[in-house]
Amino acid sequence: MKQLFIAFALLFSTATFAQSDKYMSAMKANIQQMKDAKTSEENIAVIQKFERIAEAEKTQWLPYYYAAMLKATMAIISQEDNKDALADEATTTLDKADALSKNNSEILCIRSLIATAKMLVNPQARYMEFGMLINKYINEAKKADANNPRPYYLEASNIFNTPKQFGGGCEKSKPIAEKALQLYNSFKPENEIAPNWGKENIEQILKACN
Amino acid sequence: MFSNDDLMKKLVGIITSVFLFSNVFAQTKITGTVNDNKNKPLAGVSISILNTYDGATSDVNGKFFMTTNEQGAFIIEAKMLGYKSATQNISLNKNEIKIDFILKEEVSELKAVTVTAGSFEAGDKKRVATVLTALDVYTTGGANGDITSAIKTLPGTQQVGEQEGLFVRGGAGYETKQMIDGMVVNNPFYSGSPDIATRGRFAPGLFKGNIFSTGGYSALYGQALSSVLLLESIDLPNRSEASASISSVFVGVGFQDLAKNKKYSYGINYGYTNLVPYFSLVKQKPDYFLMPEFHNADANFRIKTKRGGMIKYYTNFSANKMGLRNVDIDSSLLKDAFTLKNNFWYNNVSYRENLGKGWKSLLGFSYSTNNDIIQTDIQNQNNQSVTTGIHYIDDKKIALNSQQNLTVLRGVLEKRISGISTIRFGSEYWYSFNKYLYNNNFTSTIKDHYTAIFAETDLYITNQLAFKAGGRFEYSSMMKAGNIAPRLALAYKTGNNAQMSIAFGEFYQKPEVLQIMNYKNGVHQTGYTKATHYLINYIKNTSLQTFRVEAFYKKYNNLIKIFPDTNNTGNGYAQGFELFWRDKKTFKNIDYWISYSYLDTKRDFLNYPTTLQPTFATPHTLSVVTKTFVTKWKTGFNFTYNFATGRPYYNIAFNNNTNKYEIFDEGKTISLHNLGFSLNYLPNLGKQNAKTFIVLVASITNVLNSNLIYNYRYSYNGLNKVAVTPPAKQFFFIGCFLSWGVDKTQDAINNNL
Numbered sequence: 004m005k006q007l008f009i010a011f012a013l014l015f016s017t018a019t020f021a022q023s024d025k026y027m028s029a030m031k032a033n034i035q036q037m038k039d040a041k042t043s044e045e046n047i048a049v050i051q052k053f054e055r056i057a058e059a060e061k062t063q064w065l066p067y068y069y070a071a072m073l074k075a076t077m078a079i080i081s082q083e084d085n086k087d088a089l090a091d092e093a094t095t096t097l098d099k100a101d102a103l104s105k106n107n108s109e110i111l112c113i114r115s116l117i118a119t120a121k122m123l124v125n126p127q128a129r130y131m132e133f134g135m136l137i138n139k140y141i142n143e144a145k146k147a148d149a150n151n152p153r154p155y156y157l158e159a160s161n162i163f164n165t166p167k168q169f170g171g172g173c174e175k176s177k178p179i180a181e182k183a184l185q186l187y188n189s190f191k192p193e194n195e196i197a198p199n200w201g202k203e204n205i206e207q208i209l210k211a212c213n
Numbered sequence: 214m215f216s217n218d219d220l221m222k223k224l225v226g227i228i229t230s231v232f233l234f235s236n237v238f239a240q241t242k243i244t245g246t247v248n249d250n251k252n253k254p255l256a257g258v259s260i261s262i263l264n265t266y267d268g269a270t271s272d273v274n275g276k277f278f279m280t281t282n283e284q285g286a287f288i289i290e291a292k293m294l295g296y297k298s299a300t301q302n303i304s305l306n307k308n309e310i311k312i313d314f315i316l317k318e319e320v321s322e323l324k325a326v327t328v329t330a331g332s333f334e335a336g337d338k339k340r341v342a343t344v345l346t347a348l349d350v351y352t353t354g355g356a357n358g359d360i361t362s363a364i365k366t367l368p369g370t371q372q373v374g375e376q377e378g379l380f381v382r383g384g385a386g387y388e389t390k391q392m393i394d395g396m397v398v399n400n401p402f403y404s405g406s407p408d409i410a411t412r413g414r415f416a417p418g419l420f421k422g423n424i425f426s427t428g429g430y431s432a433l434y435g436q437a438l439s440s441v442l443l444l445e446s447i448d449l450p451n452r453s454e455a456s457a458s459i460s461s462v463f464v465g466v467g468f469q470d471l472a473k474n475k476k477y478s479y480g481i482n483y484g485y486t487n488l489v490p491y492f493s494l495v496k497q498k499p500d501y502f503l504m505p506e507f508h509n510a511d512a513n514f515r516i517k518t519k520r521g522g523m524i525k526y527y528t529n530f531s532a533n534k535m536g537l538r539n540v541d542i543d544s545s546l547l548k549d550a551f552t553l554k555n556n557f558w559y560n561n562v563s564y565r566e567n568l569g570k571g572w573k574s575l576l577g578f579s580y581s582t583n584n585d586i587i588q589t590d591i592q593n594q595n596n597q598s599v600t601t602g603i604h605y606i607d608d609k610k611i612a613l614n615s616q617q618n619l620t621v622l623r624g625v626l627e628k629r630i631s632g633i634s635t636i637r638f639g640s641e642y643w644y645s646f647n648k649y650l651y652n653n654n655f656t657s658t659i660k661d662h663y664t665a666i667f668a669e670t671d672l673y674i675t676n677q678l679a680f681k682a683g684g685r686f687e688y689s690s691m692m693k694a695g696n697i698a699p700r701l702a703l704a705y706k707t708g709n710n711a712q713m714s715i716a717f718g719e720f721y722q723k724p725e726v727l728q729i730m731n732y733k734n735g736v737h738q739t740g741y742t743k744a745t746h747y748l749i750n751y752i753k754n755t756s757l758q759t760f761r762v763e764a765f766y767k768k769y770n771n772l773i774k775i776f777p778d779t780n781n782t783g784n785g786y787a788q789g790f791e792l793f794w795r796d797k798k799t800f801k802n803i804d805y806w807i808s809y810s811y812l813d814t815k816r817d818f819l820n821y822p823t824t825l826q827p828t829f830a831t832p833h834t835l836s837v838v839t840k841t842f843v844t845k846w847k848t849g850f851n852f853t854y855n856f857a858t859g860r861p862y863y864n865i866a867f868n869n870n871t872n873k874y875e876i877f878d879e880g881k882t883i884s885l886h887n888l889g890f891s892l893n894y895l896p897n898l899g900k901q902n903a904k905t906f907i908v909l910v911a912s913i914t915n916v917l918n919s920n921l922i923y924n925y926r927y928s929y930n931g932l933n934k935v936a937v938t939p940p941a942k943q944f945f946f947i948g949c950f951l952s953w954g955v956d957k958t959q960d961a962i963n964n965n966l
Contacts, residue, residue, distance in 0.1 A: 025266070044270075047257050047270060051261075052266075055266050058263070092294065127348060128348055135452070168845060168847055
């Protein structure tokens with residue numbers, strides 16, 4: 004009987020290990036695909052893969068997080084008339100991540116990205132409202148995790164991309180980028196699938212500003 | 214026991230290997246296609262086996278392919294935004310499966326057509342093309358931050374400069390009504406002197422958006438034969454702020470406070486306008502013996518309710534006075550001296566709430582009171598009052614004290630019926646009280662209780678086809694009569710970002726109080742005036758470009774005639790077409806728009822002896838507006854060019870021999886060319902640590918110094934003809950606007966760290 008119990012326990016644990024392995028390997032594969040995706044078709048395919056994992060797992064915030072991040076990125080780079088629609092979709096997805104992991108610094112970073120996309124629809128008219136939101140989420144992200152380099156990366160990158168006449172440029176961006184790099188150097192992602200992006204971009208900013 | 218142990222070991226081995234085996238080798242292939250309900254392939258659809266990781270994305274041909282290791286009964290789903298998801302049960306058992314899906318399009322706000330016949334919506338809303346925002350008004354060259362002046366660059370409007378108001382498609386200025394949060398506004402323009410148009414009383418920044426309807430407007434509104442300008446007030450401001458301004462004609466201070474929790478805000482503003490310094494520098498045609506002076510104060514509070522609704526209160530008080538002399542038209546030795554004192558107080562309370570289950574309510578109350586004390590005197594060369602004994606000169610001596618009060622109560626309920634289809638219905642009540650004391654001895658009081666009930670539905674059949682149908686029943690106690698005004702519009706999507714609309718509507722309006730009073734001693738004898746609109750339009754737009762063409766036919770019935778009797782026997786028509794093109798894409802950093810209006814209109818009303826082209830209408834009107842912001846210089850340059858062909862003018866006078874009004878002389882004014890320019894310089898733009906935000910504005914109207922002639926007036930004997938022109942050909946303005954932001958988000962974060 005004892006053996007049978009052990010057998011079932013073993014079977015069960017294999018299954019869960021397998022499940023968790025399956026999750027990790029699927030996520031790893033998707034993150035790689037996300038990095039390789041070039042066209043919007045490829046992006047949509049990866050978003051949908053993340054969403055399938057999220058819907059199947061039900062308790063993991065990360066797949067929703069990556070899906071929302073991709074949607075926000077698509078909204079930012081879109082040259083078409085769909086920035087608002089994509090940004091709203093990103094918010095819907097990110098809300099699901101937020102429901103599973105409250106006050107998460109990484110999720111707040113994506114909120115800031117979405118606000119950036121919203122602002123870019125009509126910067127002249129929307130700067131007041133969304134410019135304020137971008138910074139609000141960056142500040143909240145810093146507060147939620149003081150060791151997360153990404154809010155500093157976003158801040159440095161926003162300032163870097165703002166024309167000098169509007170208070171942007173290297174001079175103002177550099178100290179924040181340096182702080183971000185410092186945090187990146189001491190940052191250790193929780194595991195292979197945890198958010199771990201932005202370091203290369205910070206290095207590029209610092210290179211451009213030297 | 215031993216054998217049992219062995220058995221157990223074997224069992225464990227078998228179970229584990231079966232598990233591994235099933236994981237690796239039991240693949241099932243699934244292929245298929247996804248089409249929409251018109252059998253067109255859908256790309257980018259997510260096909261998923263629910264509760265697994267497995268799935269695929271459909272390609273441009275709607276085809277998909279996937280493999281899965283799962284076995285057993287599952288649900289497979291096809292999902293895409295804007296479409297109803299479809300599911301099918303499948304059994305996975307290594308046999309290849311072929312599944313086809315048909316997804317039905319959902320009617321969604323994002324994709325559906327909007328009923329746009331007749332209206333220009335402006336605001337930063339998602340669904341509608343942004344045509345004119347508050348920022349656009351502020352940066353329209355020559356508009357000097359006046360909503361009406363900026364609206365006059367849109368098609369359908371006339372370049373009438375001698376009277377305030379919007380003259381739309383052959384209609385007079387009073388045939389356009391302004392509504393704030395749905396409630397009609399009395400006296401929306403500052404009181405002024407004859408033949409000089411005044412500014413609107415409300416600053417563009419008070420409103421988050423406006424809808425300018427040039428015809429065929431919704432059953433929710435009434436009592437405007439031509440057009441309505443719907444102004445929607447802002448909710449909570451973005452931040453707390455103190456502001457101050459100083460300019461060539463006014464000074465102002467203001468403060469607004471947004472609560473830390475962003476649930477409520479309040480604000481007050483005060484402005485003082487005095488034209489002494491300006492008029493001493495820039496010569497004016499009239500002789501101002503009492504320099505125009507305006508006090509203007511407003512206050513507001515806004516509260517966000519628990520369910521996301523808003524309670525808003527706005528009040529505006531203003532007082533102004535002025536006095537000016539012009540040469541009398543009948544005798545060059547005499548002068549007409551005009552003095553005006555005006556007090557105006559406006560209040561608007563509105564309460565918008567989400568009631569749940571798709572219900573929304575909007576309740577409103579507004580009250581305004583306006584008092585004008587006007588005196589016209591005949592003076593000699595020493596500016597002393599004289600009586601000539603000539604009746605047509607002495608008759609011009611007028612003392613008028615007029616009081617106009619308006620109370621509006623309004624309630625609208627809205628319910629989502631299915632998808633995005635909506636019904637709205639409601640009621641409104643206006644109580645207007647007008648009292649006139651004429652030459653200190655004759656009093657006339659005109660009161661009216663006006664009640665309306667209205668209902669309207671937005672019916673979306675598909676994303677391609679929508680109807681707006683409504684009706685309005687109105688009853689006025691003064692008219693002792695009611696009317697029913699049907700409205701109908703249809704919109705059809707003809708292609709990507711393109712749509713067509715048609716609209717029909719009947720519109721009624723009470724005669725102007727002055728028309729009744731002047732000619733019939735306050736005894737009411739007339740009924741509603743009526744206009745019937747038919748319009749068709751085509752719009753193609755993206756967020757950066759808008760093309761719009763609209764054609765209309767308008768029939769006027771029951772217009773007021775004042776001779777031989779005051780009655781409703783007047784009539785007329787207006788027809789024409791309009792083009793609009795706005796483009797923020799073609800030229801880098803340049804936003805421009807072009808409006809062209811063609812108008813053919815004639816009417817027989819008031820003392821017109823026959824059907825005539827009215828003095829406020831011209832066939833061709835063109836506006837070109839350009840705006841550019843040079844980041845390097847932190848400066849915006851805005852040009853507006855308005856062109857209109859000449860307008861007719863008539864000397865209509867009573868012929869004592871025939872006992873009729875006749876045209877003794879007529880002509881056409883010269884064409885109107887007006888180039889306006891404004892410049893705004895933002896020295897602290899982008900300086901994130903700057904405590905003060907500064908905007909410097911310089912503007913000039915009629916840069917080319919062209920002759921602006923709006924009309925002609927005739928002397929009593931018809932021998933002297935005088936051009937109606939602005940008091941000065943050009944208007945110059947320089948101003949400095951300062952604001953100090955008090956960003957409490959930052960405080961809140963710092964306090965919590």
